[in-house]
Amino acid sequence: MEIKRYKVTYLSTFYTDLSEIIEYFQNDLRNNLAAEKFLDDVENAVLKRSKTPLILPPVYINTTLDLCFFRIIVSNYSIYYVVNNDNIEFRRIIHNKRDINTSQL
Numbered sequence: 001m002e003i004k005r006y007k008v009t010y011l012s013t014f015y016t017d018l019s020e021i022i023e024y025f026q027n028d029l030r031n032n033l034a035a036e037k038f039l040d041d042v043e044n045a046v047l048k049r050s051k052t053p054l055i056l057p058p059v060y061i062n063t064t065l066d067l068c069f070f071r072i073i074v075s076n077y078s079i080y081y082v083v084n085n086d087n088i089e090f091r092r093i094i095h096n097k098r099d100i101n102t103s104q105l
Contacts, residue, residue, distance in 0.1 A: 006088045008050050014079075017093040018042065021077065038075060045072045045079065046090065053083045060102050069105050080105050 018039075025035035049055075049072050058068035059080075072079040073096070080092045094100055 003051070004086070006050055006053060006083070006086055008046070008088050008090070010090045011092075013092055014090045021093065021095075041074050042077075042079065042093070045074045049081075050088055053081070053088050060105065062102070069102075 022035045022039060025031050025038060049070075053070065056070060059071045060069040061067070062069070067082045067084070069091075070081050070083065072081070074093075076096050077093050078096055079090060080094070081088055081090045083089075092105055094104075
């Protein structure tokens with residue numbers, strides 16, 4: 001049985017979100033170890049999910065754009081991504097208590 005391979009890409013919004021989270025850990029909480037652990041946890045979650053991105057049902061379906069949004073939960077944050085053919089596009093990483101509009105994904 002052949003394992004399907006996906007190309008992983010990240011939107012600039014994902015990098016911006018991640019940078020802000022890391023800065024929060026480092027500057028506001030003054031906890032570099034927590035920042036490093038969170039970064040490792042995100043990296044491991046992304047690598048693991050990139051092998052089987054469709055394993056869970058989507059959390060949101062945008063019928064206008066014909067996109068299904070999936071989520072990975074890492075600590076108190078949700079990583080949102082879409083799968084388009086052989087490409088996984090990681091779009092946002094947002095705190096779970098944050099009230100977001102689906103248009104922000």
